Amino acid sequence: MDIKQTVFSSIGQKLLLATSGLIMFLLFLIPHMGGNILFLFGPDIFNSYAEHLHQLVPIVIGIEVLMMVSISVHMFMGIRVALENRTAHDKRLSQKSTKERSLAARLMPVSGGMIFIFIIKHLLDFTLRAKPVTELHGHEVNDVYGMLLDKFTQPGHVIFYVLFMVAVGLHLSHALQSAVQTYGVYVPRKGSRIKLLSKLIAIGMASTFAIIPIIAFLHTR
Amino acid sequence: MSKKISLTLKVWRQNRGEEGRFETYQAGNIDTDASFLEMLDVVNDELTLSGKEPIAFEHDCREGICGCCGSLVNGKTHGSHERTTLCQLHMRHFKDGEMIVIEPFRATAFPVIKDLIVDRSALDRIIAEGGYISVKTGNAPEASTTPVKKALAEAAMDAAECIGCGACVAACPNGAAMLFTAAKVNQYALLPQGHPERAQRVKNMVAKMDELGFGNCSNEYECAVACPKGIDVKNIAALNREFIKANLKCEK
Numbered sequence: 001m002d003i004k005q006t007v008f009s010s011i012g013q014k015l016l017l018a019t020s021g022l023i024m025f026l027l028f029l030i031p032h033m034g035g036n037i038l039f040l041f042g043p044d045i046f047n048s049y050a051e052h053l054h055q056l057v058p059i060v061i062g063i064e065v066l067m068m069v070s071i072s073v074h075m076f077m078g079i080r081v082a083l084e085n086r087t088a089h090d091k092r093l094s095q096k097s098t099k100e101r102s103l104a105a106r107l108m109p110v111s112g113g114m115i116f117i118f119i120i121k122h123l124l125d126f127t128l129r130a131k132p133v134t135e136l137h138g139h140e141v142n143d144v145y146g147m148l149l150d151k152f153t154q155p156g157h158v159i160f161y162v163l164f165m166v167a168v169g170l171h172l173s174h175a176l177q178s179a180v181q182t183y184g185v186y187v188p189r190k191g192s193r194i195k196l197l198s199k200l201i202a203i204g205m206a207s208t209f210a211i212i213p214i215i216a217f218l219h220t221r
Numbered sequence: 222m223s224k225k226i227s228l229t230l231k232v233w234r235q236n237r238g239e240e241g242r243f244e245t246y247q248a249g250n251i252d253t254d255a256s257f258l259e260m261l262d263v264v265n266d267e268l269t270l271s272g273k274e275p276i277a278f279e280h281d282c283r284e285g286i287c288g289c290c291g292s293l294v295n296g297k298t299h300g301s302h303e304r305t306t307l308c309q310l311h312m313r314h315f316k317d318g319e320m321i322v323i324e325p326f327r328a329t330a331f332p333v334i335k336d337l338i339v340d341r342s343a344l345d346r347i348i349a350e351g352g353y354i355s356v357k358t359g360n361a362p363e364a365s366t367t368p369v370k371k372a373l374a375e376a377a378m379d380a381a382e383c384i385g386c387g388a389c390v391a392a393c394p395n396g397a398a399m400l401f402t403a404a405k406v407n408q409y410a411l412l413p414q415g416h417p418e419r420a421q422r423v424k425n426m427v428a429k430m431d432e433l434g435f436g437n438c439s440n441e442y443e444c445a446v447a448c449p450k451g452i453d454v455k456n457i458a459a460l461n462r463e464f465i466k467a468n469l470k471c472e473k
């Protein structure tokens with residue numbers, strides 16, 4: 001059996017989708033959330049965190065490369081699976097009456113697309129911009145704290161960020177439980193702890209991310 | 222106590238190779254003790270007497286074991302009752318004067334043959350790829366030569382309950398045959414008799430399932446709600462495990 005057939009089989013495609021997703025979740029989303037929380041502790045801590053991140057450049061670059069690969073695989077397989085499923089499904093004409101499929105599951109391609117748009121905007125907003133400098137313990141450091149405050153003085157930006165975090169939450173709530181089932185761990189239909197955990201993590205992470213722009217906005221009022 | 226009810230039916234009519242459409246019929250004087258298919262029989266008698274083409278629908282055992290029957294009734298596979306095939310659905314679950322929409326199972330891999338009959342032979346082709354075990358025929362071997370744990374035997378029986386009606390495919394928003402294939406793979410994977418061909422079976426059956434144009438399972442679980450035999454999604458998890466294990470092994 002050749003590798004190509006395995007990879008592009010229905011289960012193979014979903015295993016790659018799940019794996020690339022989990023890599024992004026574990027190596028990017030979780031550390032990023034940890035970093036964001038430091039914002040709440042004021043400019044010195046947040047700026048020094050950003051500075052320390054700079055000293056870890058080899059690791060950061062390694063993770064960045066891994067992220068690029070994961071995003072590419074995830075998007076490629078996601079679009080492929082979604083298109084194949086559209087062809088395989090024949091639309092019924094009468095009203096469908098079961099509600100087993102969750103809203104989050106239905107919206108996976110939409111929330112996925114929104115996250116991609118968000119990532120680009122986010123990179124343009126913060127990563128790929130010249131950063132102002134400030135003084136920290138006698139050193140000159142990038143003032144990412146100030147940059148963040150500055151960005152979120154505009155309510156439009158705050159709304160955009162919060163809205164797109166809803167997409168992140170929706171995406172995660174189906175993604176986590178679905179990935180687990182794809183790996184062969186039984187996720188029951190009813191009363192599943194994995195499903196519950198998946199939802200709690202999604203809500204927790206999305207609101208932690210969303211709270212930063214809101215706090216920043218209120219801070220500058 | 223049985224009653225008589227009257228219903229309005231909106232039924233999908235289609236000839237092979239032609240466009241389909243809904244036709245409306247009146248079904249009067251229906252006994253509430255009648256099954257859904259018996260109700261269709263009554264309507265068909267009237268259609269035939271008035272010189273019209275009866276509604277084509279598939280049926281055989283009419284006791285929920287053969288897997289022939291099945292339609293979308295008001296948007297639900299086999300109607301609204303859990304764990305019930307269409308032939309076992311009774312008219313007492315409908316109200317007098319109710320309108321019922323009847324449509325064939327919909328999936329790209331299930332082309333309509335006529336009216337409510339769809340071609341489900343794609344499922345047979347998945348079976349032909351490994352949904353069996355190879356044994357020498359002859360006298361049945363002594364039962365206790367191959368001991369099987371009770372729990373395993375029961376789980377295998379649960380998977381083997383699948384009657385191959387195709388409701389899972391029709392209920393799936395992705396038109397996937399994952400629950401069906403999972404049940405068929407798992408009923409053998411759980412038993413010692415299924416082990417010799419285990420790896421090849423799952424690879425071949427999944428490859429065939431993909432080739433026939435079924436979609437990719439995205440764990441929506443609509444299939445498990447639709448299944449008249451209550452096949453559980455744990456079989457899908459087990460199929461995923463079987464697939465991973467089979468592909469990690471190097472041997473053919």
Ligand code: FES
Nearest residue numbers: 283287288290308
């Ligand atoms: S006719 Fe056999 S299962 Fe319904």
